[in-house]
Amino acid sequence: MEILNNRRKSGCDRSDDMVAYIYNEIVGDARRRFELHLSDCMHCTDDFAEISDARYSVFEWQKEEFADLATPQFSIPYVPKPEVSAGAGFWNIFRTHSWAFSAASVVVVCLGLVFAVFMFSDGPENDVAAVVPAVGTPAEMPANKPVVQPEKVDVAAMPAEAKNVDLDEKTTRGNTPAARPVRAATVRSNKRPTPAPRNAAPAESNFADAPVLSNYEDNEDRSLRLSDLLEEVGG
Amino acid sequence: MLDLTDEQIVELALSEDPNAFGEIVRRWERKIFALCFGMLGREDDARDAAQETFIAAYRNLARFRGDARVSSWLHRIAVNQCLTTKRRDRSRAEDLIDDENGEEDRVFVAAPQYSPARKIEKAERMTLVRQAVTTLPSDLRQVIVMKEFEEMTFQEISETLELPLSTVKSRLYTALKQLRMKMERTPVEVV
Numbered sequence: 001m002e003i004l005n006n007r008r009k010s011g012c013d014r015s016d017d018m019v020a021y022i023y024n025e026i027v028g029d030a031r032r033r034f035e036l037h038l039s040d041c042m043h044c045t046d047d048f049a050e051i052s053d054a055r056y057s058v059f060e061w062q063k064e065e066f067a068d069l070a071t072p073q074f075s076i077p078y079v080p081k082p083e084v085s086a087g088a089g090f091w092n093i094f095r096t097h098s099w100a101f102s103a104a105s106v107v108v109v110c111l112g113l114v115f116a117v118f119m120f121s122d123g124p125e126n127d128v129a130a131v132v133p134a135v136g137t138p139a140e141m142p143a144n145k146p147v148v149q150p151e152k153v154d155v156a157a158m159p160a161e162a163k164n165v166d167l168d169e170k171t172t173r174g175n176t177p178a179a180r181p182v183r184a185a186t187v188r189s190n191k192r193p194t195p196a197p198r199n200a201a202p203a204e205s206n207f208a209d210a211p212v213l214s215n216y217e218d219n220e221d222r223s224l225r226l227s228d229l230l231e232e233v234g235g
Numbered sequence: 236m237l238d239l240t241d242e243q244i245v246e247l248a249l250s251e252d253p254n255a256f257g258e259i260v261r262r263w264e265r266k267i268f269a270l271c272f273g274m275l276g277r278e279d280d281a282r283d284a285a286q287e288t289f290i291a292a293y294r295n296l297a298r299f300r301g302d303a304r305v306s307s308w309l310h311r312i313a314v315n316q317c318l319t320t321k322r323r324d325r326s327r328a329e330d331l332i333d334d335e336n337g338e339e340d341r342v343f344v345a346a347p348q349y350s351p352a353r354k355i356e357k358a359e360r361m362t363l364v365r366q367a368v369t370t371l372p373s374d375l376r377q378v379i380v381m382k383e384f385e386e387m388t389f390q391e392i393s394e395t396l397e398l399p400l401s402t403v404k405s406r407l408y409t410a411l412k413q414l415r416m417k418m419e420r421t422p423v424e425v426v
Contacts, residue, residue, distance in 0.1 A: 015408040016401055022273045023382065025389055035321075038314050042307055049310045051408065052273030053266045054415040058383050061364040064357075066384070 014044050021048075022055055241305035249296055256296065260289050263306065267313050274317040284320050288313040360418075367417035375410035382407060 017034045020026040026034060038044055094101060239247070241259060248255040267288055272281035292312050299308055368376060381387045381395070389407075393400045 016404040019404050019407045019411070020389065023389070024276055035318055039311075039318060042303060042311065045310045045314055046307050048273065048314075049266060049270045049306070050415050051411045053269040054411040054418070055383075056269035056272055057360065057364045057418065058368065058379060058411075058414065059272075060357075061361050061368070062383050064361055065365070 012041055012043055014041075014047075018044070018048055018051055022052060242301060245296060245299055245305055256293055259292075259305065259309075263309055264289070266306075267309055270310060270313050271317050274314065275320065280320060284313065284317050287320075288316045291316060363418050364414070367414050370417065371410060371413060375406055375413065378403060378406045379410045379414075 014034065014037065017026060017030070021031065021034055038048060237258075239258075241262070244255050244258050248259070264285060268281055268285040271284040271288070272278060275281050275284060288309065292309055295312075299305070368379060371379065377396070378392060381392050382389075387395070389400055389403050392398075393403045396403065398406075
């Protein structure tokens, strides 16, 4: 406060210019104006002398007591950045992320293999069975479609002539279902593996769970059979 | 002679003993040197200007009327001498003074005469300065350290401390003034 009062008494406050001039941070016209004022104003000249004396004392102290102190050396092992050309920069992306691209390519190849296996796996039935549910299963058939139940014929009740009929008779193509002899599902049964009873060993469960390829009866099968051909040849 | 005032020494030098003026030089050479250093920024130029100042003062001793203090009279002569030196350097197209950012100009060079008495005086002055700086208020000491030790510009100090530029300059001025008052309370006498 005493310092401020002294400045006010003198009516001359050039403190900002004074410190700027001492530290050589006043330039141009401002510098010349201050020098001109300094040569004319006794008060500012004395003030400037006091400031300069104090400043030089600090300057001298700083040089005497701190100039000989060793500056700590910090060595930071910077890794020089490799110079990369504009074109190489593009390919460097692949080099630096080669593991990522390798992993991505492996994943793509695996997916391709899985897809190929899936698409080209053997057995059209498998594909059909996988895609299309078993046809003819009463529970699965739509309700609107008529359920064709195989006609069950009691063999015991059949007449003798019917029993002696060779069930492997040739079936001619184009025969109407009415002209064809009725075959008992049970007669044909000896040509088919008998279904295992339900109380059998674990194998029967597998057999029972076996997919049903076709649910239509043999009497509906009108395809040419080897056995029929052999009958014709053999008589 | 140590008990005489500056004005009495001047009268003595004018009347009886011209060598008495030497006491004036001994008393004020450092402060005049500091003033010249503040104006010129170079130690060798400041020493030359201080020498020219005392030569000019001795030559014009008879013109001293006593209406001002001897110190103020010497200050005025020193300022004029420094301005003349600057004009002379500018006319010679030397950029020693016009180099506004000449950090190399601030290098301190030891005084050519270093008697044991001066060494003791210097050591005592260093102790005095250290004590004065460390007892400054923290906000003033901060600016002194940043300016003298870190060699930061006023703008840099202003940005670092987030203070207006005028506040930084005002604090530095106040700090230097307080240092001056602290050091004057315990003057260093040359034995």
